[in-house]
Each structure stands twice: as structure tokens, then as C-alpha cells.
Amino acid sequence: xxxxxxxxxxxxxxxxxxxxxxxxGPLIWFAHFFLVYGAQSVLCTFDRAAAVPWMIFVxxxxxxxxxxxxxIDGVRRSDRxxxxxxxxxxxxxxxxxxxxxxxxxxxxxxxxxxxAVLPSCN
Amino acid sequence: xxxxxxLKLPNSAPRPAGELEALERIWSTPTGxxxxxxxxxxxxxxxxxxxxLAFFVFAGxxxxxxxxxxxxxxxxxxxxxxxxxxxxMHGTVMMFLFAVPAVEAAGVLLLPQMLGARDLPFxxxxxxxxxxxxxxxxxFCSSLLFGLSPAGGWFMYPxxxxxxxxxxxxxxxxxxxxxxxxxxxxxxxxEIIVGVLRTRAPGMTIGKMPxxxxxxxxxxxxxxxxFPAIILATLLLELERAFGWPFFISDRGGDxxxxxxxxxxxxxxxxxxxxxxxxxxxxxxxxSMTQSPLVAYNIIVVAxxxxxxxxFGLWVHxxxxxxxxxxxxxxxxxxxxxxxxxxxxxVFAWIATIANxxxxxxxxxxxxxxxxxxxxxxxxxxxxxAMVPFDWQAHDTYFVVAHLHYVLIGGMVxxxxxxxxxxxxxxxxxxxxxxxxxxxxxxxxxxxxxxxxIMHLTGLWGMxxxxxxxxxxxxxxxxxxxxxxxxxxxAAGVAIVLFDLIRKFRIGYPRGNVxxxxxxxxxxxxxxxxRSVPIIRHHNPLWSDxxxxxxxxxxxxxxxxxATGYRETIVTxxxxxVPQYVMIMPQPSWAxxxxxxxxxAFFILLTFKLVGLALFAGAIAVxxxxxxxxxxxxxxxxxxxxxxxxLRLPTYMSGPRSHSWWAVSILLLAAAALYLSYVFSYLYLWxxxxxxxxxxxxxxxxxxxxxxxxxxxxxxVGMLLASHTLRIAHRSRQWIFPVLVIGSLAALSVGxxxxxxxxxxxxxxxxxxSFAALTYTASLLQGMLVxxxxxxxxxxxxxxxxxxxxxxxxxxxxxxxxxxxxxxxxGLFNQLLVYGFPHVVR
Ligand code: HEM
Ligand SMILES: [Cu+2]
Numbered sequence: 001x002x003x004x005x006x007x008x009x010x011x012x013x014x015x016x017x018x019x020x021x022x023x024x025g026p027l028i029w030f031a032h033f034f035l036v037y038g039a040q041s042v043l044c045t046f047d048r049a050a051a052v053p054w055m056i057f058v059x060x061x062x063x064x065x066x067x068x069x070x071x072i073d074g075v076r077r078s079d080r081x082x083x084x085x086x087x088x089x090x091x092x093x094x095x096x097x098x099x100x101x102x103x104x105x106x107x108x109x110x111x112x113x114x115x116a117v118l119p120s121c122n
Numbered sequence: 123x124x125x126x127x128x129l130k131l132p133n134s135a136p137r138p139a140g141e142l143e144a145l146e147r148i149w150s151t152p153t154g155x156x157x158x159x160x161x162x163x164x165x166x167x168x169x170x171x172x173x174x175l176a177f178f179v180f181a182g183x184x185x186x187x188x189x190x191x192x193x194x195x196x197x198x199x200x201x202x203x204x205x206x207x208x209x210x211m212h213g214t215v216m217m218f219l220f221a222v223p224a225v226e227a228a229g230v231l232l233l234p235q236m237l238g239a240r241d242l243p244f245x246x247x248x249x250x251x252x253x254x255x256x257x258x259x260x261x262f263c264s265s266l267l268f269g270l271s272p273a274g275g276w277f278m279y280p281x282x283x284x285x286x287x288x289x290x291x292x293x294x295x296x297x298x299x300x301x302x303x304x305x306x307x308x309x310x311x312x313e314i315i316v317g318v319l320r321t322r323a324p325g326m327t328i329g330k331m332p333x334x335x336x337x338x339x340x341x342x343x344x345x346x347x348x349f350p351a352i353i354l355a356t357l358l359l360e361l362e363r364a365f366g367w368p369f370f371i372s373d374r375g376g377d378x379x380x381x382x383x384x385x386x387x388x389x390x391x392x393x394x395x396x397x398x399x400x401x402x403x404x405x406x407x408x409x410s411m412t413q414s415p416l417v418a419y420n421i422i423v424v425a426x427x428x429x430x431x432x433x434f435g436l437w438v439h440x441x442x443x444x445x446x447x448x449x450x451x452x453x454x455x456x457x458x459x460x461x462x463x464x465x466x467x468x469v470f471a472w473i474a475t476i477a478n479x480x481x482x483x484x485x486x487x488x489x490x491x492x493x494x495x496x497x498x499x500x501x502x503x504x505x506x507x508a509m510v511p512f513d514w515q516a517h518d519t520y521f522v523v524a525h526l527h528y529v530l531i532g533g534m535v536x537x538x539x540x541x542x543x544x545x546x547x548x549x550x551x552x553x554x555x556x557x558x559x560x561x562x563x564x565x566x567x568x569x570x571x572x573x574x575x576i577m578h579l580t581g582l583w584g585m586x587x588x589x590x591x592x593x594x595x596x597x598x599x600x601x602x603x604x605x606x607x608x609x610x611x612x613a614a615g616v617a618i619v620l621f622d623l624i625r626k627f628r629i630g631y632p633r634g635n636v637x638x639x640x641x642x643x644x645x646x647x648x649x650x651x652x653r654s655v656p657i658i659r660h661h662n663p664l665w666s667d668x669x670x671x672x673x674x675x676x677x678x679x680x681x682x683x684x685a686t687g688y689r690e691t692i693v694t695x696x697x698x699x700v701p702q703y704v705m706i707m708p709q710p711s712w713a714x715x716x717x718x719x720x721x722x723a724f725f726i727l728l729t730f731k732l733v734g735l736a737l738f739a740g741a742i743a744v745x746x747x748x749x750x751x752x753x754x755x756x757x758x759x760x761x762x763x764x765x766x767x768x769l770r771l772p773t774y775m776s777g778p779r780s781h782s783w784w785a786v787s788i789l790l791l792a793a794a795a796l797y798l799s800y801v802f803s804y805l806y807l808w809x810x811x812x813x814x815x816x817x818x819x820x821x822x823x824x825x826x827x828x829x830x831x832x833x834x835x836x837x838x839v840g841m842l843l844a845s846h847t848l849r850i851a852h853r854s855r856q857w858i859f860p861v862l863v864i865g866s867l868a869a870l871s872v873g874x875x876x877x878x879x880x881x882x883x884x885x886x887x888x889x890x891x892s893f894a895a896l897t898y899t900a901s902l903l904q905g906m907l908v909x910x911x912x913x914x915x916x917x918x919x920x921x922x923x924x925x926x927x928x929x930x931x932x933x934x935x936x937x938x939x940x941x942x943x944x945x946x947x948x949g950l951f952n953q954l955l956v957y958g959f960p961h962v963v964r
Contacts (some may be wrong), residue, residue, distance in 0.1 A: 026432075029432070095329075100428060103424060106463075
């Protein structure tokens with residue numbers, strides 16, 4: 001038809017989940033942010049200041065690891081694409097996925113790094 | 123596939139006689155008095171923007187009075203109480219009744235044309251959102267005339283706004299009025315998301331979508347997640363004021379800071395909610411003005427999404443001075459600075475676009491340049507206040523007033539005025555006057571900088587914000603006089619634009635593509651948008667195919683007439699924009715307007731504690747909504763239609779691919795966000811006052827929890843069975859379906875009632891402490907899903923009885939079903955939280 005067979009086939013299957021997967025990076029960022037902030041308030045409420053830097057460190061490493069995987073996977077995927085008849089040279093969604101994951105990674109480092117410079121609970 | 127294949131047009135010309143006339147007839151706007159029933163996006167969109175501008179003028183007049191008061195020291199033009207009302211109303215009206223609705227209105231007006239759709243997917247919903255906003259907003263503003271306005275500042279911090287300090291009804295007016303307008307904003311956001319994702323022209327893949335559509339998509343997503351927080355906050359504060367449920371009262375386990383968290387969780391993204399669509403407008407205007415494509419489209423999209431997301435991590439930066447631990451502040455400070463990066467990326471892409479082409483200095487271009495200048499300055503002062511130590515200095519001084527207006531007026535008002543000049547010829551028979559436009563721009567630009575630049579200094583010299591006057595010894599007289607003069611020059615500029623709009627703007631066959639722009643809203647169009655729906659292969663289709671306008675107008679693309687005899691548009695897949703089905707759309711109707719008036723009256727009457735009358739108004743609203751739904755989903759005359767070029771599409775769709783399924787899913791996301799804000803509040807108050815949480819022994823009435831949970835699960839299974847029976851459609855045993863539906867609805871309601879009864883019989887009263895109040899709030903929130911599920915459930919049964927609900931046409935039931943299962947899930951969570959949590963923590 002008018003859109004190329006490949007697009008036609010993808011159009012049959014594209015769903016809301018395509019969008020969720022694009023948002024995986026920011027969602028991890030969000031989870032990290034809330035975890036770090038929430039766990040810190042709770043730990044401080046119960047006088048566990050010493051645990052705060054560790055908690056932040058672990059959360060940050062985990063978040064960064066998952067984001068890094070998203071980026072690597074996304075780059076690999078968008079490399080494998082065949083040029084499409086309408087001239088769009090890459091899978092935009094795959095591109096979005098890793099570019100946004102990358103941006104989220106930067107922000108995770110930024111937020112996590114504050115733990116290294118500031119006192120935990122006062 | 124070969125190139126010639128791609129270039130072939132779906133339809134031949136000339137088109138059969140009468141085709142265009144039929145299309146025009148079915149899309150025609152009602153005339154005379156019945157014009158109020160119009161639902162077309164080009165009519166509702168224009169009303170919507172006009173209303174937003176009227177509120178802008180109203181709030182501007184309030185600002186002018188304030189500026190007159192502040193022009194000289196020791197002035198007595200207005201009393202302190204009136205000043206507080208003016209200031210609160212100015213802030214509130216600008217933020218809630220002007221800025222957000224104005225961009226939402228721009229979306230309603232521009233998106234269908236820009237995406238190649240005939241209209242937004244739920245035209246009656248846009249009409250409802252508009253009327254709710256217009257009626258509710260007008261009543262809200264009129265409170266000032268009666269001296270009933272709230273005076274607690276636009277962010278309404280308790281305890282100042284609690285009943286002990288603000289006993290009048292001003293604060294209730296704010297809470298109910300704003301809560302209500304936010305609900306209408308969410309309705310509009312659902313409409314926009316489904317419109318952007320599902321009604322793009324065939325071939326307009328997500329990567330070829332205009333940047334404005336991206337920004338509106340992100341805007342709407344942010345509204346869905348951020349606005350529930352403020353809805354919850356207003357609900358809690360109103361419950362406290364009206365019934366004494368102590369959420370913000372510290373001696374009963376509440377905390378005023380909870381309000382600040384909820385408010386700013388919404389309030390900070392709100393700034394980006396306003397700013398992103400404005401940036402999207404700029405990204406549309408610049409390519410036309412320079413006649414060269416936007417540089418770095420891909421990166422801009424990434425930057426937009428990143429900004430939208432990261433802005434949710436910023437709320438606490440408004441609370442730097444409230445004594446939170448340093449580290450928490452550090453997180454937020456870091457995130458605040460991180461969010462300025464994507465904004466910076468965008469600014470560079472715009473500058474590169476200007477450098478790439480040749481900028482034509484028409485009025486829209488001037489406003490865009492003004493925006494770039496002002497917004498960059500506002501961003502710089504923003505980074506300054508994002509640094510915690512500096513904020514301690516500048517907090518609550520005029521420095522903040524200056525910063526806020528640089529960001530808001532620079533980031534939103536200038537782009538909006540650029541957009542008004544730019545898009546008027548796409549919708550009005552005449553364009554606006556260029557010469558007047560330039561004069562207006564210079565007045566606004568100079569006036570604005572005069573008024574607000576100097577406020578940075580006034581602030582650094584120590585003048586606090588929110589004061590109604592100051593002593594002449596302070597030496598703030600001259601800078602304030604300059605600010606006032608600047609404000610009046612700015613106002614003169616605005617007045618010129620409005621004058622020209624009133625003189626020139628006429629809805630009708632639009633003037634057309636005066637800027638040689640490249641996107642679809644510049645196709646020749648009428649009420650039905652473009653005559654036929656083109657196939658899109660480029661970002662700027664009008665540039666890459668000079669014959670496109672002619673072919674579209676000749677009806678040589680898809681759907682050149684009406685295929686079913688109803689209003690209709692093509693629904694495409696969300697990523698690749700492959701046509702999936704033809705959606706039949708509703709006709710004009712009184713119902714949305716009456717429903718909106720009823721809802722507005724409901725909220726206003728509640729403010730005055732006229733509960734009986736309020737319920738009556740609410741009933742009218744519900745009846746009108748049922749009437750509105752009643753003639754949706756008519757039986758399509760054909761199961762499939764040919765939209766051109768041999769492409770045959772079904773005329774109906776149910777299940778996860780249908781637009782109604784999408785709309786309800788998005789609504790449920792908003793409900794989930796509301797619930798999450800609630801869980802946040804619950805946990806937050808627990809960390810503040812763990813003492814009022816009962817010990818495990820006190821919540822031993824857990825057998826009620828088990829019973830409720832069991833009922834919810836039974837109800838859920840019953841509804842699944844009902845869904846199944848509808849699919850297999852026993853013609854012989856037609857009673858099974860209604861019996862299952864009624865049984866499930868009953869089980870769900872009984873479960874909810876038992877839940878409340880359980881708390882009550884155990885002696886728990888919502889007024890005793892925050893734990894009790896939160897416990898009852900859980901049931902209240904669940905009730906907010908159960909009630910609509912009941913209404914729509916009964917309505918589906920009525921449709922079933924009429925023979926309008928079957929295995930194919932089942933949207934009404936599917937809507938009920940989704941709401942229903944969400945209510946079940948929420949109910950189960952509630953049991954865990956209310957009974958389980960105290961067990962875990964003690
Ligand atoms: C002609 C343009 C405007 C002028 C002269 C103006 C003037 C003022 C003045 C005098 C105040 C009170 C400051 C104080 O006493 O602390 C104020 C506050 C405020 N303005 Fe404006 N304003 C203008 C436009 C806007 C716009 C377009 C927006 C938003 C889109 C806006 C949003 C606000 C907000 C949120 C506040 C804070 C209210 C509060 O403290 O509760 N203003 N403005
Ligand atoms: Cu902010």
C-alpha cells in the first residue's frame with residue numbers, strides 16, 4: 001500500500017506499550033529520584049544518618065546500570081534497521097528510547113552526586 | 123515499491139457532483155442562538171482562546187490597580203485586605219484561568235488542522251471542557267466584586283488558609299473553583315493525547331509529527347500526572363475546612379507542609395506545562411519566518427520529553443527556606459539545574475535555525491525574538507534562585523517577582539502573541555495588521571523590561587513581595603514608579619493587539635498561507651478541516667510537494683466526502699500512522715453546555731454550603747451527560763467504507779484499539795496519579811506524626827477488610843464474566859448479561875459501604891487525627907471511581923435494553939468495565955494500606 005509493507009505490518013502492532021518503553025529511561029530516573037528522596041527522609045526520621053550515603057550509592061549504581069543497558073540496547077537496535085521507503089532513515093522510537101535514557105543517566109548522576117558533597121540529615 | 127507508486131494519488135478528479143456540498147452540510151455550524159451548541163474545534167477553539175484572553179485582561183487590570191497602588195510610597199489607593207485579594211486573584215487567574223487554558227485552547231484550535239484530522243476525537247468533550255471553564259471561571263472572578271475573594275496568595279498555604287485563619291468563604295471559593303477547573307483541564311488533556319496519537323494523517327509517523335504536536339502531547343501527559351496532586355490538595359484542604367478532617371493541623375497529626383509538597387508537585391511542572399507548548403509554537407513559527415526547516419528536530423523532541431519529565435523532580439525548590447534537611451534540598455537544587463540543560467539545547471537549535479535561513483522580520487518573528495531575549499534572562503535568574511544560599515537571600519523579595527514574570531511573560535505571553543499573529547490567517551478571513559503589530563510589539567517589549575528588570579534591583583535593595591505599600595524612607599519610590607510606568611506601556615501594547623483582533627478576526631474560510639509555511643494547518647480548509655486527508659512523507663509537506671494544497675482541495679486524497687453520511691475522521695495507529703478505521707463523530711448538541719453549567723453550579727453552590735441545590739445541579743449535569751452519550755455510537759450504515767485508492771476501512775472499532783478505550787485508560791492514569799498522591803500524603807504524614815498511627819491491636823477489626831476484599835474480587839470476576847457473555851452474545855439468554863452487571867455493581871458498592879461501616883463501627887471518626895482522616899479519604903477516593911462506574915453501568919444496561927449494545931458496539935460497557943476494575947484494584951490496595959500498613963510499622 002502507500003506506506004510500505006514494513007510500516008503496514010508495524011502499524012498493525014503498534015500500541016501504547018511502545019510509548020511506555022520509550023519512557024523507560026525517565027521512569028528509572030523518576031524511581032531513583034523518589035527512592036533516594038523518600039528513603040532519605042525515612043532514614044533521617046529514624047536516626048539512621050550513617051545509612052544514607054550507602055543507600056544513595058546503591059540506588060544510583062542500580063539506576064545507572066539499567067539506564068546504560070537501555071542505551072546500549074537502543075543503539076544496537078537502531079543500527080540494525082533497514083532504510084524505509086518513505087526515506088525515514090531510522091526507527092524514531094528506538095532513537096528516542098536511547099537518547100532519553102542517556103539524558104536520564106546524566107540527571108541520575110547529577111542527583112546521586114549530591115550525596116557525595118552534602119551532609120546526610122541536617 | 124517504486125517511486126511512481128508512492129506518488130500516485132488515491133482519488134481521481136474531478137470529484138462527483140454534490141460530494142463537497144454533502145461534506146459541508148454535515149460539518150456546517152449551527153447558526154443564531156444554536157451557535158452555542160457548536161462543537162467544531164475551529165469554533166470552540168476560538169471561543170476558548172478569546173475567553174482566555176478575556177481573563178488575561180481581567181487579571182491585567184488587577185495588576186494595573188496594584189501597580190498604581192505601589193507607584194508611590196505610603197499610598198492609600200487600596201486597603202491592605204483589598205491588595206491581598208487583588209494579588210491572590212491576579213496570580214490565580216493568570217496561572218489557572220489564563221496560562222493553562224490558553225495553551226490548551228491553542229491545542230484544540232490548531233491540532234486537528236495541523237495533523238490532518240477533521241476534528242479532535244471527542245468534540246463534545248472539548249465543548250464541555252470549554253464551557254465548564256468559561257462558566258466556572260467567570261463566577262470565580264465575580265467573587266472579587268462582592269469582596270469574597272480569597273486573599274491567601276496564589277498558592278494558598280495553610281495554616282493561613284485553614285478555617286482558623288480564613289473563616290470566610292473566599293478560600294472555599296478558591297478550592298472548589300480551582301479544583302473544578304483542573305478537572306476540566308484533565309478532560310481537555312485526554313482529548314489532546316488521543317487526538318495527537320490516533321488522528322494523524324496517514325503516513326505522519328511519530329517522527330514526522332510537528333513539534334507543536336509533540337509539545338501538546340507532553341503538555342497533556344504532564345497535566346494527567348501533575349494536576350491530580352492539586353486536585354487532591356484542594357480536596358483535602360476543603361475536607362479540613364468543611365468537616366474538620368485534620369490533614370494540615372499539626373496538633374492532630376497533620377502538617378501544613380503537606381500542602382506545600384502537593385501544591386508544588388503540581389506547581390513546578392505547571393510552569394513547564396505552560397512553557398512547553400509555547401516553545402512548540404516557536405518551533406513552528408521560526409521555520410516559516412526563516413523559510414528553512416527546524417534544525418535538530420530529533421534532539422528538540424528529546425529535550426522536550428526530558429524537560430517534561432525532569433520538571434517533576436523540582437517541586438521542593440520552592441521550599442528551600444522551610445527547614446528541610448540540606449541533602450533533600452541538594453537533590454532538588456541539582457535537579458533544578460539539570461532541567462535548564464534541555465531548555466538550553468532548544469534555544470541553541472532555534473538560533474541555528476535562524477542562522478540557517480533568512481529571518482523575515484514580520485510581527486510573529488519579532489515576538490519570537492522578544493521571547494528568546496526575555497526568556498534567556500529569566501532562565502539565568504532562575505539558575506540564581508536554584509542555588510540554595512542565594513534563594514535564602516532573595517526569597518520573598520521583588521527579585522522573585524521579577525524572575526517569575528520574566529519566565530511567565532517571556533516564556534508564555536510573548537510566544538502566545540507571536541502565535542496570535544502567526545496563526546490568525548489560518549483561521550480568520552483576514553490577517554492582522556503588520557504595522558500595528560510591530561508598534562504593539564515594541565510597546566510590550568520596552569514596557570515589560572522597564573517594569574520588571576528594575577524589580578530585580580528593588581528586590582536586592584530589600585523590598586519584600588506581597589506588601590501593599592512601603593515607607594518613603596526606604597528609598598524604593600523611584601524604582602517602583604518606573605515599574606508602574608513600564609506596566610502601563612506594556613498594557614498599551616496589549617490593548618493594540620486586542621483592538622486589531624476585534625477588528626479583523628472573523629471565523630470563516632481563512633485567509634490562507636500568507637507566510638508560505640510548510641505544515642498542514644495551512645492547507646485550504648473549512649469547518650471540516652482540509653477537504654481530503656493527505657498522505658504525509660515529510661516534516662513540511664507543503665514545501666516538499668508544491669501541488670499538495672491543490673490536490674487536497676480537489677479531493678484527490680483520502681476521504682474527500684463523507685463516507686458514512688455522518689461526521690467522521692480517520693483513526694491511525696499511534697506510531698506509524700497507518701489507517702485503522704473511520705471514526706464516526708457526534709453532531710452539535712446542547713448537552714455539553716448544560717452539563718458544564720450543571721457541574722459549575724454544583725461546585726459553586728457547594729461553596730455556599732447549599733447542599734440540596736448543589737445536588738440538584740449535579741443531577742442536571744449527570745442527566746445532560748447521559749443525554750450527550752445517548753446518541754453516540756449510532757449504528758453505522760456500512761461495516762466498511764472506501765476512503766479512496768481502494769483503501770477499505772471498518773467504520774467501528776472496539777477494544778484496546780478504539781479511541782474510547784484509549785481515553786478511559788488515560789483517565790485511569792490520572793486516577794492512578796491521584797491515588798499515588800494520596801499514598802504519598804499518607805506516608806508523609808506518617809513520617810511526620812507516627813504517634814497518631816494506631817498499633818496493630820487497634821486495627822484488629824481486620825475481618826471487615828477480608829470481607830470487603832472478598833466482595834471486590836467477586837465483583838471483579840462477575841464483571842469479567844459479563845464482558846465474556848457480551849462477546850459471545852447469547853441471543854437466547856439475554857438476561858445473563860444484565861444480571862451479571864447488576865450483581866457485580868451491587869457487590870462493589872456493598873463492599874465500599876462495608877469498608878466505611880467497618881471504620882465507623884470500630885469507633886474511628888475522621889476528625890480525631892490525621893490517620894483517621896486519611897483512612898476515610900481512601901474510601902472517598904475509591905467512591906470517586908465507583909460512582910461513575912455505577913452511573914455508566916446503568917446507562918450501558920439501558921443501551922443494552924434498547925439494542926444498542928452488542929458484541930461489536932460495546933464502548934459504553936467497556937468504559938464501565940475499565941472504571942470498575944480500577945475501582946476494584948484501588949479497593950484492594952486500600953485494604954492493604956489501611957489495615958496492613960499499621961501492622962507492618964508497629
Ligand atoms: C502586565 C503584566 C503584569 C503585571 C504588571 C503584573 C504585576 C504583578 C504584581 C504587581 C504582582 C504582585 C507582587 C506582590 O505584591 O508580591 C504580581 C504577582 C504575580 N503575578 Fe503578575 N503581572 C503581570 C502579568 C502576569 C502574568 C502574565 C502572569 C502569569 C502568566 C503573572 C503571574 C503572577 C503571579 C503568579 C504572581 C504572584 C501572586 C502571589 O504572590 O500570590 N503576572 N504581578
Ligand atoms: Cu519551580
